[in-house]
Amino acid sequence: MANPKRRHSVCRKHMRRAHDFLVSPHLGKCPKCDEKSLPHQVCGWCGHYRGVEVIKMETAPETPEEKK
Numbered sequence: 220m221a222n223p224k225r226r227h228s229v230c231r232k233h234m235r236r237a238h239d240f241l242v243s244p245h246l247g248k249c250p251k252c253d254e255k256s257l258p259h260q261v262c263g264w265c266g267h268y269r270g271v272e273v274i275k276m277e278t279a280p281e282t283p284e285e286k287k
């Protein structure tokens with residue numbers, strides 16, 4: 220079995236483990252355009268929040284197939 224030559228410092232251990240606790244944001248689905256958006260926030264695709272248009276978007280929301 221390969222053994223480490225030296226003990227890693229606590230700082231180095233914490234730097235390595237910093238990435239273990241990254242979590243992706245919990246995305247909900249916009250009821251207006253069915254795009255993923257953050258909950259309790261204005262949808263970034265269509266500018267709607269709780270059925271009300273808060274931000275006027277320049278273009279109409281695209282479907283996921285059109286974005287690629």
Ligand SMILES: [Zn+2]
Nearest residue numbers: 249252262265
């Ligand atoms: Zn939307």
